[in-house]
Amino acid sequence: MVVRCLPRLPQNLGIAVPARGHDRGGMFNRILAIAVVLVGLAALLPTTASAGNARCDVGEFCLYYWFDLTQGIYNFSGNDPNLNNDRFEGAHTGYKVGNFTLSVWNRGRPVAKRDVLVYANPGYKGGPRCIVQGAIGNLSSDYWNAIESYKWVTRAECNRNIRMRLTQ
Ligand SMILES: [Ca+2]
Numbered sequence: 001m002v003v004r005c006l007p008r009l010p011q012n013l014g015i016a017v018p019a020r021g022h023d024r025g026g027m028f029n030r031i032l033a034i035a036v037v038l039v040g041l042a043a044l045l046p047t048t049a050s051a052g053n054a055r056c057d058v059g060e061f062c063l064y065y066w067f068d069l070t071q072g073i074y075n076f077s078g079n080d081p082n083l084n085n086d087r088f089e090g091a092h093t094g095y096k097v098g099n100f101t102l103s104v105w106n107r108g109r110p111v112a113k114r115d116v117l118v119y120a121n122p123g124y125k126g127g128p129r130c131i132v133q134g135a136i137g138n139l140s141s142d143y144w145n146a147i148e149s150y151k152w153v154t155r156a157e158c159n160r161n162i163r164m165r166l167t168q
Pocket residue numbers: 050051052053054055056057060075076
């Protein structure tokens with residue numbers, strides 16, 4: 001589960017409430033102003049909608065507690081600089097994701113940044129390995145329970161790093 005703090009909504013949106021109802025043109029402009037403010041606020045909300053359904057959907061990178069994509073799952077479409085503040089979904093929900101992963105699935109879309117670099121430490125540091133788009137399976141043994149952060153990268157960036165050898 002990815003827990004993020006939502007931006008706090010301001011108490012006062014700075015929009016004056018009309019004192020009289022007969023000011024139709026002014027009312028329309030105020031409604032328009034409110035709509036503009038609401039659209040702006042929506043843009044500030046973090047895009048975490050794809051995470052949190054305990055399923056590896058298209059566009060997500062998924063990490064599993066056990067081999068063969070089983071037991072607890074972490075599923076998210078964004079980058080994560082720290083997997084130690086995330087918990088598995090579905091099973092093993094009490095376990096943090098960092099250093100507790102044995103299998104993975106890069107279900108990324110065919111966009112520019114479609115490959116994933118996984119790191120042995122938080123903050124995108126430590127022995128990166130590339131997991132290309134579509135790659136699925138068990139981690140090589142030197143990476144068992146070792147991933148602590150990951151990010152999406154281009155194929156060119158992926159090719160500058162060692163590829164993770166996955167087994168099925
Ligand atoms: Ca999902």
